[in-house]
Amino acid sequence: MAKETSSLGDLNKNKLIRLSKSCIGDAEKNAVMRVLDKEFLGMGEQVRIFEEKLSHFFGREAVCVVNGTAALHLALQACEIGIGDEVLVPSITYVASFQAITATGAIPVACDVEETSLCLDWLDAEKRITSKTKAIMPVHYSGGVGELDKIYKLAEKYKLRVVEDAAHAFGTTYKNQKVGGFGDISCFSFDGIKNITSGEGGCIVTDDDKVLDLVKDARLLGVEKDSDKRYKGQRSWDFNVSKQGWRYHMSDIMAAIGIEQLNRFDTISAQRKEIAITYTNELGNCDQITYIDHDYEEVVPHIFPTILADGNSRDDISKALNQYGIQTGIHYIPNHLHSFFKKSTKSETILSETDSIYHSLLTLPLHEEVSKSDVKYIVGKLTGILK
Ligand SMILES: Cc1ncc(COP(=O)(O)O)c(C=O)c1O
Known part of the structure; x- marks a missing residue:
């Protein structure tokens, strides 16, 4: 519980404003209960229905897996990326992107990000x-x-090959096309705090039939054509395995949650956009902070990262906000600085934008239950501390 201890705030907050959280309603709880009552918890009809709904959402086929990292790993494997190959990836990302690459035996080549979007800098990547x-x-x-x-x-x-790590971008459109609905391969995460969640979970979306067939088998330990049986509550007993597979399939419990989240995605998406727009309105005049200037007609925001101006200590600000009951995060420590990837990453070339901003990245709370008054409270405290 945070107590109002300063004249900076006037809302007398007595709650913790979490950085992110799963927002689960009765529909999700009832859906899980229905699966539990059936006493079939593995991959079955619910996964089939979730995949059908996702495929309809994207306009091309989606295959569900146990998490977003597995989606990336399987997508790379299906593209025959393996030992000694190199994959270009921005250093500022969750460690999942890098681990999915090294899981195939390939080398993640850390690239810089663009100043405006903090997404992959294609000019740097080309070099x-x-x-x-x-x-x-x-x-x-x-x-x-x-x-x-x-x-x-x-x-x-x-x-x-292009394997889009779209873990943050469920629902975003680009030039009026849904992310996942175009391009080579897109991978999504449905972990507990993503734009939609299935508890844990993820999916691979593509129109490459070869990739679709490979990932469907590879998620079930390489058991050929087992997916169709699983959808019907059956499994293969007499089967062949000809390739490396993993136990990466989604369960019906997870899919049941995901289906309900997808059913109310219009509301979720509108709320996320409204929170981010309120942040930008409230932060408008603060010269101590910059943030990504998204077009919220297109972008469904997953997080709200800010960049603190030079001279501000991120740790001090984060601690001070925490005293006011406001959780913050860091997205992310650049991956080329992790000891594991130092060995495997070709980071000899400087990542100038990444290196200059990462000490200043501070993420503010964003989830469905952050209200407009929460945002005003957060920005009030933050700007007060910065001044
Ligand atoms: C950018 C990014 N890529 C990949 C992932 C991996 O997703 P998951 O946690 O479902 O494995 C995440 C999850 O946080 C992410 O943020």
């Missing part, structure tokens, strides 16, 4: 292309996609 580069993984940071058309042009020029 890092070698004969071993096989794929590019743009990360849709905070919900925006940056210069995705330029990234696709780059991929075409160098014959690279």
Whole structure:
């Protein structure tokens, strides 16, 4: 419980404003109960229905898996990315993007981000292309996609696969097309705090039939054509395995939650947009802070990262906000600085934008239950501390 201890605020807050949270209603709870009552908890009819609804949402086929990291791993594997191959990826992303690449045996090549979007800087990425580069993984940071058309042009020029890490961008459109509804392969996460959740979960969306077939088998330990049986509550007993697979399928409990979240996505999306727009309105005149200037006609925001002006200590500000009951986050420590990726990442070339901003990144609360008055309270405290 945070107590109002300063003249900066006048809302007498006595609650913790969480950075992010799962927002679950009766529909999700009832859906889970229906699955539990059936006493069939694995991958079955609910996963089939969730996939059908997602495929309708995107306008092309979606395959569900156990989480977004697995989606990225399987997508890369299906593109035959493996040992010694190189994959271009922005350093500012969740460690999941990097781990999915190294899981295939490939090398993540850390790239810089653009100043305006904090998404992959395609010009920087081009400089890092070698004969071993096989794929590019743009990360849709905070919900925006940056210069995705330029990234696709780059991929075409160098014959690279594009595996979009769209974990943050469920519902976002780009030039009026839904992310996931176009391009090579898009991977989404439905973990507990994403734009929609299935508890944990993720999906791969593409119109590449070969990739779809490969990921459907690979999520079920490589058991060929097992997905169709699972949808009917059955499984294969007499089967062949010809490729490396993983136990990456989604369960009906997860899918049941995801279906209900998708059913009310219009509301979720409107709320997320409204919170982000309120932040931008409230922060408008503060010269100590910058943030990504998304077009919220297109972007469904997943997080609200800010960049503090030089001279502000992020740790001090984060601690002070915490005293007021406001949680903050850091998205992200650049991955080329992690000891594991120092060995595997070719980071000898400087990442100038990444290195200059990452100490100043501070993410403010954004989830369905953050109210407009919460945002005013948060911005009031933050600007008060900065002054
Ligand atoms: C940018 C990014 N990529 C990938 C993932 C991985 O998703 P999951 O947590 O579902 O494995 C996340 C999840 O936080 C993410 O933020």
